[in-house]
Amino acid sequence: MSTLEDRTRWEPAEAEARIFERWLESGLFHVEPDGTAEASFSIVIPPPNVTGALHMGHALNGSVQDCLIRYHRMLGKRTRWTLGTDHAGIATQTQVEKLLRSEGTSREEIGREAFVERVWKWREEYGGIIFKQFQRLGASCDYEQERFTLDEGYARAVLEVFVDLYDKGLIYRDNRIVNWDPGSRSAISDLEVEEREVTDTLFYVEYPLASGGGSLTVATVRPETMLADTAIAVHPGDARYTRLVGETAILPLVGRRLRIIADPYVRPEFGTGALKITPGHDPNDFEIGRAHGLEELVVIGEDGRMNAAAGERFAGMTALEARAAVVAELREQGAIARTEPYTHAVPHSHRSGERIEPLVSLQWFMEMKRLARPAIDAVLEGRLRVHPESQRKRYLDWLENIRPWCISRQLWWGHQIPVWYRGVETYVGTAPPEGDGWTQDPDVLDTWFSSGLWPFATLGWPDDTADLRAFYPTDVLSTARDILFLWVARMVMLGIELTGAVPFSDVINHSTILAPDGRRMSKSLGNGVDPIEMIDLHGADGTRFGLLAMSSTQDVRFSAEKVAQGRQLANKLFNASRLVLLRLPAGIELDGEPPQPTAVEDAWILSRLERAKADTARAIEAFEFHRAALGLYDFVYGELCDWYLEIVKPRLYADDNDAVARFALGVLADTVAIAHPVVPFVTEEVWSHIPGTDELLMGRAWPAADESRIDPGAEAEIARAIAAVQALRGWRDGIGAAPAAVLPARLEAEGYERTAAYVARLARCEWSAEAAEPAATVPVPGGSIAVLASDTLDLGAAARKLEQRRDWLDAEIARAEQRLSNAGFVGKAPAKVVQAERDK
RNA sequence: GGGCGCGUAGCUCAGUGGGAGAGCGCUCGCUUCACACGCGAGAGGUCGCAGGUUCGAAACCCGCCGCGCCCACCA
Numbered sequence: 001m002s003t004l005e006d007r008t009r010w011e012p013a014e015a016e017a018r019i020f021e022r023w024l025e026s027g028l029f030h031v032e033p034d035g036t037a038e039a040s041f042s043i044v045i046p047p048p049n050v051t052g053a054l055h056m057g058h059a060l061n062g063s064v065q066d067c068l069i070r071y072h073r074m075l076g077k078r079t080r081w082t083l084g085t086d087h088a089g090i091a092t093q094t095q096v097e098k099l100l101r102s103e104g105t106s107r108e109e110i111g112r113e114a115f116v117e118r119v120w121k122w123r124e125e126y127g128g129i130i131f132k133q134f135q136r137l138g139a140s141c142d143y144e145q146e147r148f149t150l151d152e153g154y155a156r157a158v159l160e161v162f163v164d165l166y167d168k169g170l171i172y173r174d175n176r177i178v179n180w181d182p183g184s185r186s187a188i189s190d191l192e193v194e195e196r197e198v199t200d201t202l203f204y205v206e207y208p209l210a211s212g213g214g215s216l217t218v219a220t221v222r223p224e225t226m227l228a229d230t231a232i233a234v235h236p237g238d239a240r241y242t243r244l245v246g247e248t249a250i251l252p253l254v255g256r257r258l259r260i261i262a263d264p265y266v267r268p269e270f271g272t273g274a275l276k277i278t279p280g281h282d283p284n285d286f287e288i289g290r291a292h293g294l295e296e297l298v299v300i301g302e303d304g305r306m307n308a309a310a311g312e313r314f315a316g317m318t319a320l321e322a323r324a325a326v327v328a329e330l331r332e333q334g335a336i337a338r339t340e341p342y343t344h345a346v347p348h349s350h351r352s353g354e355r356i357e358p359l360v361s362l363q364w365f366m367e368m369k370r371l372a373r374p375a376i377d378a379v380l381e382g383r384l385r386v387h388p389e390s391q392r393k394r395y396l397d398w399l400e401n402i403r404p405w406c407i408s409r410q411l412w413w414g415h416q417i418p419v420w421y422r423g424v425e426t427y428v429g430t431a432p433p434e435g436d437g438w439t440q441d442p443d444v445l446d447t448w449f450s451s452g453l454w455p456f457a458t459l460g461w462p463d464d465t466a467d468l469r470a471f472y473p474t475d476v477l478s479t480a481r482d483i484l485f486l487w488v489a490r491m492v493m494l495g496i497e498l499t500g501a502v503p504f505s506d507v508i509n510h511s512t513i514l515a516p517d518g519r520r521m522s523k524s525l526g527n528g529v530d531p532i533e534m535i536d537l538h539g540a541d542g543t544r545f546g547l548l549a550m551s552s553t554q555d556v557r558f559s560a561e562k563v564a565q566g567r568q569l570a571n572k573l574f575n576a577s578r579l580v581l582l583r584l585p586a587g588i589e590l591d592g593e594p595p596q597p598t599a600v601e602d603a604w605i606l607s608r609l610e611r612a613k614a615d616t617a618r619a620i621e622a623f624e625f626h627r628a629a630l631g632l633y634d635f636v637y638g639e640l641c642d643w644y645l646e647i648v649k650p651r652l653y654a655d656d657n658d659a660v661a662r663f664a665l666g667v668l669a670d671t672v673a674i675a676h677p678v679v680p681f682v683t684e685e686v687w688s689h690i691p692g693t694d695e696l697l698m699g700r701a702w703p704a705a706d707e708s709r710i711d712p713g714a715e716a717e718i719a720r721a722i723a724a725v726q727a728l729r730g731w732r733d734g735i736g737a738a739p740a741a742v743l744p745a746r747l748e749a750e751g752y753e754r755t756a757a758y759v760a761r762l763a764r765c766e767w768s769a770e771a772a773e774p775a776a777t778v779p780v781p782g783g784s785i786a787v788l789a790s791d792t793l794d795l796g797a798a799a800r801k802l803e804q805r806r807d808w809l810d811a812e813i814a815r816a817e818q819r820l821s822n823a824g825f826v827g828k829a830p831a832k833v834v835q836a837e838r839d840k
Numbered sequence: 841g842g843g844c845g846c847g848u849a850g851c852u853c854a855g856u857g858g859g860a861g862a863g864c865g866c867u868c869g870c871u872u873c874a875c876a877c878g879c880g881a882g883a884g885g886u887c888g889c890a891g892g893u894u895c896g897a898a899a900c901c902c903g904c905c906g907c908g909c910c911c912a913c914c915a
Contacts, residue, residue: 008875195912202915220915267914275915284913344915358913390844394910397843401912481910516852518908538877549863550853554845555908559852561864568863568877575875582874630854630862638862645874653873726881733881739870764872824895825858 004581004689010574012539012567016681020135023684028699030144031078033470041072042080042471044455045141046479046487047149049088050123051095054133056513056521056558057480059531060551063544064478064510064625066139070677071620072475073140074702080471081140082458084147085127089447090184090351093413096122112412112442119413133532138540138680140698147458149450150415157457158450159418159430161498166428170367171407173419175296177279177286178406180359182304183352186410187363189446190403191486193356195345202342203327204272206335207232210248210257216241217337219271221344222281223330224322226251227310228297229258231277233288236262238273252335253326254311263288280360296360302410304357319357364408364417364443371493372399378492378502387623390554391481391509398485407446414444452490455503462498474504476623481509481554508623511551513558521558529558541679542567545633548625548678569633570682573675576641577686580664583652588662589692594706595666598659599651600754603714605644605667608635614705616674625678632675640671643722647758665690670703721755724780728763731778731787741792744768749783 023029043065048058065081073079093107096119100106107115127148134141147154165171178187200221208215216232229251234241241260249258258277265288266275279289280298289296299310306314306322313329314322330336347356376399378384379392386392408417420427420438427433432440450457455474459467473495479488488507495503514520515527522528534543538560545566550556597603612635619628644667651660669690672683676697687697737743745765747756760767765787774786775793787793819825 009877010875218915222915265914271915278915282913282915284915287913342915345912347913388845393843397911485911512909514908552854557852559864561852564877565863571875571877575878577874579874626854634862641874642879646879649873729880730882733869736869739880740872819895822895826895828895 004578007578008575010539010567010571010682010685012541012570012681013536015685016136016138016540019681019684020138022696023140023698024135024143026696026699028073028696029081029140030142031080033080033466035078035470037470037472037474039078040080040471041069041075041077042082042474043069043476043478044458044474045081045083046477046483047084047086047147047451047454048130049091050085050127050148051088051092052085052130054130054137054531056529056531056547058130058134059137059534059543060510060513060547061478061480062134062137062139063547064508064551064623065476066137066544066680067548067620067625067628067677068476068478069140070680070698071617071702073698074673074676074700076701078470080467081142082145082147082471083131083134083141083143084454084458085130085149086447086451087123087148087150087414089409089411089414089444090186090188092119092123093411094184094351096413107412115412136532136535136540137544140680149447149454149457153460153463154450154453154457155415156430157453157462158415158445160462161453161494162418162445162449163428163430164498165366170370171364172367173362173364175360175362176365176404176406177281177283177358177360178363179347179349180302180357180361181349181352181354182357183349183354184411185302187361187406187408188349188351188356189406189448192350193347194350196348197343198346198355199341199343200346202271202340203330204337204339205252205276205330206337207249207252207258207276209244210250216244216249216260216274217272218274218276220276221342222323223326224306224314224319225278225281225299226276226326227254227306227314227322228278228280228299229254229256229276230279230289230294230297231258231292232260233263233266233275233277234260234273235266235268236264238266238268240268240273252333253329259292259294261288261292263291281358283358286358286360298360300357300359302359302361363406364419364441366405366407366449368402368405368493371497372402374496375399375489375492378496383505384492384502385506387506387508388554391484391507394481395484395489395507399489405446407449408441408443409446410442411444414447415450417441417443417445448486448490451487452494453498455491455495456499472499472503473501476506476508477504478508478510480512482512484509506623509554511554511556513547513550514555516558516560518557529560534560534563538563538567539570539681541570541681545569545629545679549629549633550626552624552626565633566629566679569636570679572636572641573672573679573682573686576636576645577668577672577689579645579649579652580661580668581686581689583657584661584665584691585658588658588665590665590669590690591692593666594709595663595670596659597663599648600714600717601644601647601758602660602663603711604718605640606709607711607715608639609667609670610705610707610709613670613674613703614707617702617705620677629678632678636671636675640667643718646762650761669693673697673700673703717751717755720751720781721759724749724752724759724785725762727778727780728759728765728785731776732764735776735793738792740764741790742766743793744770744788744790746770746774746786746788747783748786749780751782 069079069081097107179193181188202219202221203223204217204219206215206217232249244260245262247260249260251258277285277288279286279294279296297309299306300319301307304318306317308315314325349356376396379386379396386395418430419441420433422437456472459472461468491503517527519525531543542563546563550559550562595606597606615631616628619631648660651657672686676683684697687693743765747767768788770788772788775789776787778785
């Protein structure tokens with residue numbers, strides 16, 4: 001490593017790996033379980049898919065969580081960030097199946113056992129890559145223990161929960177209509193379904209009445225499902241059909257007799273006001289069918305093809321083929337009255353993208369209503385806080401309208417359902433039953449069933465472990481809002497039911513990072529930005545800063561410029577530190593005493609630092625990470641570097657600089673400390689060069705704000721000096737004064753007793769006692785500065801500038817006077833504001 | 841059909857009642873002893889539109905327009 005003198009730039013590529021290694025070796029990522037959950041701070045990572053690679057969402061969430069973890073670690077909390085991965089049933093199975101296909105085989109061909117083995121092997125190979133990437137980001141997880149939702153202990157927890165909830169009657173098996181995904185050949189839950197606009201044809205089909213007296217016309221977009229019709233429904237109040245209720249219609253092509261029933265669900269104004277009822281293939285019809293005791297016929301099989309029940313003519317066809325065939329036959333019979341195009345929302349599988357085939361099937365369900373109530377109360381009573389507030393309503397609305405959850409999946413990769421069958425017997429238990437002839441249910445549980453146990457199963461539940469006692473309930477759960485229902489709400493429900501505790505006290509729904517083009521980042525669109533590339537380009541600190549800074553609203557476009565801004569901040573911190581450290585006299589080290597100001601600018605920066613400490617802490621605790629990041633930037637650039645360090649340079653370069661060097665060192669130390677949760681690498685690096693610090697910054701105590709050091713007087717004095725410097729610089733630039741020229745001037749303003757020398761140096765002028773007529777007068781707070789004639793000054797330009805200034809001032813005075821003459825303003829506005837106007 | 845968010849400088853975004861800000865880009869100037877991945881100075885905004893509340897609105901309220909997202913079983 002080269003010396004600080006030679007390193008004029010912060011080089012993340014060189015430093016970050018080295019620093020991360022020190023963190024890892026320090027053992028600070030891991031803390032022993034001890035004490036109570038109240039005294040600790042713990043986060044469980046939202047488990048990425050085993051197959052996953054780091055994307056921008058992970059990088060943002062990692063930055064958020066690490067910022068929190070580092071902050072609380074510095075606060076002295078016993079800090080645990082538990083990490084692990086999710087077996088991700090469908091996603092993983094799909095990937096491995098794809099691999100098998102490329103090898104010319106399939107899961108059916110090699111069989112279940114070999115397939116599952118293959119997935120495990122695949123997981124060995126690719127799993128956990130994402131945590132190497134997390135390390136690039138600087139994430140201070142407990143890497144010593146990585147959990148997996150299919151670990152032995154975890155699997156045991158899953159099975160015990162199944163048995164427990166089954167015994168409580170919350171889990172049951174039933175023939176119900178489910179969202180069948182022909183793509184993954186499995187049932188999926190309501191949450192895995194997305195609606196897409198589709199234009200279909202609406203067919204008006206005539207069903208003859210059994211009485212022979214005419215026919216009843218129904219409208220349908222799916223004529224092929226008529227083969228499973230078991231009734232026709234009309235609205236009870238629909239006068240057109242009142243006399244037909246209770247009559248019978250004949251199903252064309254099939255000849256089945258259909259009862260004509262009355263049900264308020266039917267909308268009289270849609271189509272003909274008569275609705276064919278197909279309980280086996282339509283969710284609404286299913287409910288109506290259950291209400292009226294109708295038969296549930298299934299004519300489309302799980303392979304998406306018509307089955308034997310569809311009749312010989314149609315069996316084996318795909319649903320689409322069957323539609324064409326049915327329509328053709330109906331036309332032949334003259335049973336289609338008319339058709340019209342019809343655009344509507346149609347459910348598709350979120351995973352496979354295929355159109356959902358609703359069908360009645362024997363599946364396992366979880367009854368959710370009873371579980372939802374306590375999860376609602378937890379939020380209403382403030383035991384669980386949802387951030388931002390707007391997401392709270394979403395959470396509550398969903399839970400208020402919760403429906404049964406289909407938890408069985410027709411997959412091989414996952415937790416196989418712990419139920420065995422023998423003839424009519426059913427056995428439910430965590431271990432296989434005694435005796436011969438039992439076969440286990442082939443289905444596995446929905447991935448979200450096991451991830452719903454994540455905060456406590458990762459800590460050893462259901463055993464009473466030290467981890468559980470020390471770290472559960474956890475504190476914060478940070479996630480993207482698209483899995484608020486899928487995952488978060490279920491963790492809350494299951495956590496309360498199984499452990500008696502809300503599994504975390506705060507839920508953060510962080511922003512969704514969109515691609516620069518405003519669309520979702522996606523592989524297929526090719527508009528994704530790789531966080532690792534960003535880290536390579538701008539460093540982890542820059543990437544973290546950028547992501548946090550851009551994450552204030554619910555959606556945000558990715559902006560590489562914000563990341564570059566973060567890199568600038570890192571570079572600035574590094575170089576500011578060089579200035580202080582390279583001027584540090586031998587023997588001075590950080591002694592733990594608060595910095596002692598010996599000049600007005602010292603008191604000023606100390607005051608600003610106290611505010612920055614408090615603001616940063618407040619922002620992090622309120623989960624307003626953009627405020628934390630941008631606030632640090634403002635402090636470091638706008639106050640520490642642009643002004644404080646510029647003002648004290650001569651003192652730092654003086655021979656007897658002990659006092660100011662010691663002071664600046666203290667300010668620097670606190671600055672890197674409060675910046676550490678946001679930009680951990682560069683701050684750790686700076687820390688390592690501060691004499692008197694043997695330990696890592698990561699493990700240092702957060703510098704608590706001390707409001708007694710806030711000094712409004714010093715703040716006002718320096719603010720005045722800054723304004724004067726800026727006024728003079730602007731004036732100089734306006735008249736084109738030579739940058740290096742030192743202009744003689746007379747200070748004719750109040751309030752510069754302790755800052756006049758700084759103003760002169762920073763604005764490049766020289767105070768003169770000469771009584772000469774000024775060449776120009778520059779207004780500054782508290783008076784003006786008279787610039788005297790000198791050979792470097794262009795008097796014509798100065799005069800023009802002065803003229804402009806006077807016009808502006810006249811306007812200002814007029815405006816202030818107008819305001820002050822307004823009785824309403826003087827009477828009602830706060831005294832401070834009125835006084836400010838008078839001062840003008 | 842309901843809900844949520846957004847609309848501020850050319851771009852990406854901060855800013856929740858007292859004279860509009862940042863980063864990037866642009867213009868001009870500067871090898872000033874931490875940093876040229878830098879420093880200084882600028883140009884550039886009827887704060888989506890229209891009402892209202894207020895002494896005072898980018899901000900608070902109402903309506904509209906535009907964009908995005910979520911939820912919803914209407915053939």
